[in-house]
Amino acid sequence: MSTTGNHLRRKPTSLTRGLIAATTGGVALVLPLIGADFASAAPAQSVTAGKAAASTVAAVKETSAQKTAPTIYSVIAGDTLSKIAQAHSLSGGWQKLYEHNREIVGENPALVLPGMKLTIGAQAESKTSATATAATVTAAPAVQPATYTNNLDGWIKESLAVMAQHGIPGSYNGIHRNIMRESSGNPLAINNWDSNAAAGTPSKGLLQIIDPTFRAYHVPGTPMDSYHPVANITAACNYAADKYGSIDNVFGAY
Incomplete structure (x- = not known):
């Protein structure tokens, strides 16, 4: 038998806005409700985080571009x-x-x-x-060593390759121009009538260099022979670089 007055309804409180009661087997469970106030906060944080991430990516790209600028x-x-x-x-x-x-x-x-x-x-x-x-x-075929023709064109090109290894300036045109003036392209040319010849040191080879100068400016990797075309060109260009800055700057007797 129920007792009168024990089942009066209680006034709802503000707590019921965030809670819901569920009955399971006679036991009341109080569960939280997710209100609109809670849901609205998350998107604002996501937008802010996204902007920060985008700014970071842009900064990284800019830095990367600066580093790779050639x-x-x-x-x-x-x-x-x-x-x-x-x-x-x-x-x-x-x-x-x-x-x-x-x-x-x-x-x-x-x-x-x-x-x-x-x-x-x-x-x-x-x-x-x-x-x-x-x-x-994908393994590529091995690069073959450069080969040069046994003529004036090949001698100049081979000399230029040796000069590049030793940092000696000079161009094909500058070398060719001076060879044609000094020896007309004859690697065995010799001057037996000028003052050098009178002193016992005639000018020899493609670029008409005397033996003392050849020995002083001989470039390693070429024969120790002033008549050898490549050795003669390379030593003469080494001498011209020391005296005139480059064989390209020589336009007369040197």
Whole structure:
């Protein structure tokens, strides 16, 4: 029997706005309700976080672009790969510079012509790395060593290759012009009538160099023979570089 007065309804409180009662097996469970106030806070935080992330990504991209920005160098008269690499403190020297710009320079690293646009910097490094990675996946045939014809054209080109290795300036046209004036392209030419000849040291070879000067400016890697075409050209260009800055600056007796 129920007792009168024990079942009066209680006034609802503010707590019922956030709670709901569920009955399970006679036991009342109080569960929280997710109100509109709670749901609206999350999107605001997500938008703020998204903007911050976007700003960070943009900053990283900008920094990355700055780091990979290359230097484009325009070759001028008298330049060599060795001289350019040294001026830009390029790790790996002229060989690395040639590797980066082989498509522009061509097969002979000594033939660097005025007006060529050479890439120096991180972008070239990345390109080289990508090429190297591809090469490890698909093995490319080995690069054959350069060969030169046994004539004036071949002697000049071989000399330029040796000069590039030693940082000696000079161009094909400058060398050819001076050879034609001094010996007409005859590697065995000798001058037996001038003051040098009278002193017992006649001028010899393609660029008419006397033996004492040849020995003083002989370049390692070439024969110790002043009549040898490549040795003669290379030593004479080494002498001209020391005295005149380059064989390209010689337009008469030197």
